[in-house]
Amino acid sequence: MKGIIFAEFLELVEDKFGLDVLDKMLQQSADSGVYTSVGSYDHKALVRLIVELSQITGIDVNELQRVYGVSVFRSLYQTVPPSDNLSAVQGCFAFLRHVEDYIHVEVKKLYPDANPPQFEFISQSSGVMTFDYLSARCFGQVCLGLIEGCAAYFNEQVDICMQPQNEDNSRVRFTITMVDD
Template sequence: MKGIIFTEFLDIVERTFDLEVCQSMLDMADDPGVYTSVGSYEHQRLVKLIICLHKVTGVSPENLQQTFGRAVFPRLLTLLPNYDFTDSNTFDFIRSVESYIHQEVKKLYPDTTPPRFEFSNETETTLTMDYHSARCMGYVCLGLLEGCADYFEQHLDIALEPTTSKNSVRFHLSLSDN
C-alpha cells in the first residue's frame, strides 16, 4: 500500500481526534508513525492502526474506515494528473477509477495492486459495483464513494452487501434528489 494512504490517515486521525489520540494509537500499535508518501508499506500496518484507534476511541473499525475514506477522497483527487472533471458526475468518476485511474497508478507504481471494480445493473441513477481487494478495505471504499458524491454535490444512497468471497463486497448505488 502506498505511503500516501498512511500519511493521510495519520493526518486525519490528528485532525479528527487530536495529537494525543494519534500518539496513543501509535504507541498501542508499537508503530513509530514514520511514513513517506512515496514509500510502500504492508496494508496490515494500516489495519493494526485502525484496530488500535478503535481501542483508543471506542469508534467501530468499520466507522473509522468509512470516515477515513470520505475524508481522504479530496486529497486523493489532487494527486490525479491530467484528469478533467469538467463534465463528470459521481457515476462517471466511479467508472473512471477502474478504466483510467487505476491504470495510471499501475504505470506510476508497477508493483502496486489496486482494488478492482466490476459494474453491473447500470442506469442513469443506479449502479451495482463489486469491489475486489485482497486488503479487505470495503468500508474505506464506502467512504470514498461518499466522498465522491460530496465532491460532485450529489446525494448517493449506498447499500453495502457482503458476498461469498472474503475479498469482495457489493455496493448498490442510487443517485437521488435528496
C-alpha cells in the first residue's frame, strides 16, 4: 500500500483528534509514523493504527475506516495527473468507472508491485450503479467512505447499499442509487 494512504490517515487523526491522540496511537501501536508518499508499506500497519485509534477514542473501527475514506477522497483526487483527462469525468458513476478503467491501470504501470482493489461492474443505469469491490486488504468500509466523498465532491446525493459477498469481506457489493433533490 502506498505511503500517501498512511500519510493522509495520520493527518486525519491529527486534524480530528489532535496531536496527543496521534502520538498515543503511534506509541501504543509501536509505529514510527514515518511514511513517504511513494513508498510501499504493508496494509496491516494501517489496520493496526486504525484498531489502536478505535481503542483510544471508543469509535468503532468500521466507522473510522468510513470517515477516513470520505476524508481522503479529495486528496487522492488531487493526485491524479492532469493528463488523466478528468475534465471529461462528470459525476460519481463516471469517476468510479474512470478509477477502474484508467487510474488503477496507470498505477500498475507506475508501480508494478502495486495491488490496487478491483471494481467489477455488474449493472448501471442513469440512476443506479452496482459493482463488486475486490481487495485482499478487505477495506470495504474505506471504499464506502471514498464513494461518499466522491458523491460529495460532485455535489450528488446518493444512497449506498453495501453487502459483503463473502466471510472475509474481500468482495463487497455496492449498489449506489442517485437521490433526486
